Amino acid sequence: MLKFIPRHEFETLANQHHQGRKLRKMSRWSQFVALGLGQLSGRSSLRDIVTNVSAQASKLYHLGASTVSRSSLARVNEQQPHTLYEALFGKLLARCQGLAPKHGFRFKNKLYSLDASTIDLCLDVFPWATFRSTKGAIKLHVGLDHSGYLPTFMTVTDGKAHDVTVGRTLKLPKQSIVVFDRGYTDCKWYNLLDNNDIFFVTRQKSNATFDVIERRSVTKKSGLTSDQTIKIKGSKAADCPIALRRIGFRDPGTGKHYVFLTNNFKLAASTIANIYKSRWQIELFFKWIKQNLKIKTFLGTSKNAVLTQVWIAVCMYLLLAYIKFCNKLNSSLQQILRLLQLNLFERRGLVDLLRGDPPKPLDPQLQTQLQFT
Structure with missing residues (x-):
């Protein structure tokens, strides 16, 4: 799995995001391997992580890592900037985006x-x-x-x-569509998004005041109840002078009625409703x-230690997504994670493991070549 993260690239980032004296007893790569192992295997404490890493000491050499002590790991988590893993997140994201469906x-x-x-x-x-x-x-x-x-x-x-x-x-890139709930209600922001050529889809608050400028017919069989062009009025009118599209939709399953606001007048009203549903x-x-992943309980109490753990967690999420995209797997990320948890240090091909292929037997000739006469 770690082969998907070029070591030279990681070390370059580690040098850029280093603080204080040179590390002597451990490296940032060993920190990443230890905390990444903790995320993937569900370890709950520093002692738990260190014990499990020590149990695999004979296999760490091939990963370019080494065993770590609890005090050294805690000190590096607290003192070395979490921005290293934020930068690594950006690198992994760029790779995933090139393969994402x-x-x-x-x-x-x-x-x-x-x-x-x-x-x-x-x-x-x-x-x-x-x-x-x-x-x-x-x-x-x-x-x-x-x-x-x-x-x-x-x-x-x-x-x-x-x-x-x-x-x-x-x-956000121009012509993109962003969907959010009523917690992001801000008429000034609506206007700013529209000026930046960005479409939005959100829900309208129940106490909103507006004037209806135009009404369009809808197909009520699909759950739509209204499709209108409106303008905000009242104290918020000056913040959002643009015309908005107001779409009413009743969920056939629950009977609940939703009212959506958007600045996109080209897409079908049913598509707008489905966009919000995809939120x-x-x-x-x-x-x-x-x-x-481990982002609800933390291994350290400092802000840097908490952010280090959070950013490594999302790096592991991207690493799993990258493996899924590369191999075009139909399995969910949870299925992939559960399978990897029991086979993290098994000496077998990752693709064979994830696709359920039986392990390939070792060539006996290769074994005899390693024997001394």
Whole structure:
């Protein structure tokens, strides 16, 4: 698996993101191997990771890594910048994007879902993670590319950061479509997205005031209830002077009624509704990384140690996605992870393992060549 990360590229990043004196007892690569092993195998503590790495000491040489002590690993997690793994995330993302399958819609525009997820922390243990008077938290802000469901945009903030504040900082490509929930409601941002030639799809708040400029007929059999052109009125009118499209949709399964807002007037109303429905993929992304990777319990208490663990976790997610895309596997990421957990140090081909092929027997001639006469 580690062959997918060029060692020379990693060392270049490690030198760029180094702080203080040269490391003597361990390297950043050994840190990455140890914490990556902890993510993939579900280890829950530094002692647990160190014990499992030591158990594989004879196999670490071929990985270019070495055994680590608990104190050394804790010190490097706390002192060496987490930005190394943020930069590695960018490298892995670029590779994944070149192999990722397209989204399932007919239009060619890039499609992104935008959302944030809060990870609760104990304020007494993590005093830097201020959220509320008695609670601590950090927040993961993610822009999920629907081509391969990759976290193309990601940042980590304290729990107080508002979703739309981070959303405004994203630099989305022109003609792309971004979908988000009502937590990102901001008329000024709507206008800014439209000025930057970016389409958005969101839900309208129930207390919004507007004037209907035009009504279009809809096919009610498909669940659509309305398709209108509106303009915001009231105190927010000056913030969003552009015309918006308002689409009503009733879910045939649950009977719940939804009202969507968008600045895209070309796509069919049913497509707009399906675009918002696809936003559920980012909820599944957060659910997956919280259930399958270690980002809810942390190995260190400093901010740098926490961010190091989070960025290595998403690097492991991209590594699994890259393996899936490279080999065109039909298995889910969870199935791939579960299979790898029991075979991380097995000496067999990765592709054969993931495709369920039986292990190839060793050539007896190669064995006899290693024997001394």
